[in-house]
Amino acid sequence: MAVKVRIDQCVGCGVCVSGCPFGAIAMKEGKAEIGDACTVCGACVDSCPVGAIEQKTEEKQVAMDKSEYKHVWVYIEVDDGVLRNVGLELLGQGRKLADTMGQKLAGVLIGDGIAGVTKDVLAYGADMVYLVEGPELAHYSTDGYTAVVQDLINTYKPSVVLMGATTNGRDLGPRVACRIGTGLTADCTDLGIDEQTGLVAWTRPAFGGNIMATILCPDHRPQMGTIRPSVFKKLQPDYAKTGEVIRVASKVKAEDIRTKLVEVIHVCSASCNLEEAEIIVSGGRGMCKPENFVLIERLAAVLGGAVGASRAAVDAGWKPAMHQVGQTGKTVGPKIYIACGISGAIQHLAGMSSSDIVIAINKDPDAPIFKVADYGIVGDVMEILPILTAEFQKIKAS
């Protein structure tokens, strides 16, 4: 693929220059010139008012028989014998992709002594399960899990592999994709099938959530991506459903794992399980001082929710980084998100705008957070929070 300017048709208006998300176009002698930073995204093709920019498909090296690769896989993380929610969410969306493609949906499970959860994987939408167990796989390791997934892909040749964009998913995904030599789209917030090509269309935010990009992986298989938690909904489980469980022997030996796990330290309680929380109460700079976070914690406790914080509050040291919601923190999608004293910088919005209902409290009526809030209260958060907490307590008691 390449993007070319038809010099004779270019009128030098410069619309493409500001329209290019990568700043790759410059005006030279009154004509648009495309520079090295071009990623062939085609934004300029659409933006040019006189149709002077064209996108051409070039021959690429295709050394792969793509027809061999079939079916949609979801890698589901198992944590202390429990399936991570994002894996179950991806089974729901994977089901849709597989049905559209007319292919099967398989769950991939890796661990030790986890055969009991295969029924859940089938109930949440999978047609079949690949199960790899071994004592070396009891805990996640980059080396061990990469070897297992690579072996599965090379043996069974899936067309699509979905993974959760968790800490471990984002550690494993690139390692596997690189070993196989295929493309991986990170941190997707939407997934569909591109009508024109039948390929998986991976959509993800970039530039701090300022723009969205839809990515394709045309010539390499499997098409791989990591997807953020809480973006898709789980299906209603159907435990009457059955399916094949394919046990694959692990070839991983203890000495293959070059990192030695010395200790696991859990520092978080339910209050920081932001990814899976149904209600999140978040505080920002408007909380003024760390002690005031007690107000946030009380409301969260009454609602049975988790506690979030903006980057400003984390940078100020009021809350540990594990609570941070936003582009450089966690991405959340609860049923209710209550933003307290958070102005709503784009980085923050990028991390919470997939929430179902947003309630914002801020004393500045022009705060950007109100632009995305379903309900906004203009007022002093310190005054409002205790009253709101008391009201919710009353509702709960009744």
Added chain:
Amino acid sequence: MNIVVCVKQVPDTTEVKIDPATNTLIRQGVPSIVNPFDKNAVEAALQLKDKHGGKVTVMTMGPGQAKDALKECLAMGADEAILVTDRAFGGADTLATSYTLAAAIQKSGKYDIILCGKQAIDGDTAQVGPEIAEHLGIPQVSYAAKLEVDGDMARVEREHEDGYEVLEVKLPVLVTVVKSMNEPRYPTIKGTMKANRAVIAEMTKAELDVEEMRLGLKGSPTQVRKIFTPPARTQGVLISKDTAREAVAELITRLSAAKIV
């Protein structure tokens, strides 16, 4: 100890705005900065050097202007800087970028630790680090919040959704670092002057042991199909009352009416 830090020059995404009329990014006046997490990686490298001695090399792949980013790292105290640059590298996705950087790291000599920021703030993929490790065939530890080296062993605290895991690994290793690891130092005046005078080594395709088909756009399995601005959430009701009590009452009434509570 030889430490290589991979950095990226990025637009400061906190300064990026959307033109409401055309729905496109306004890039004018948006400064280019060193990716913030990469500065944490540089700081981590400098702290290791302060403690154990050795050499810190910063490396970036990009056009000529990316030298500014390297100079900033030199000003912080890095010993050497390498710009990996060639027209053939343009349009690279993470796989092609990591392939090129891995080749450049191999060319640059012996290394004990490779450090990267956990992700870049423009792309946010967090993929180039692990993919470099894979190309080089060395172990990786991502999301490191603490890093200590003792002899040929590294001990890393890796940040996790609900805590940390402590890992031990033999060098060489690639580590990607999170913000909470350290507070990057500011360049000194002396450092800045030295950085301004520094000659930055360049590596082009010709110097690297690479296959043409794996570089740049040609070597990139992923392709951008389209770019668009995210659909805006619509603004709901804004409650503005004389007292906090009235405002809360109004909110509860509305939430009840909408059957949210």
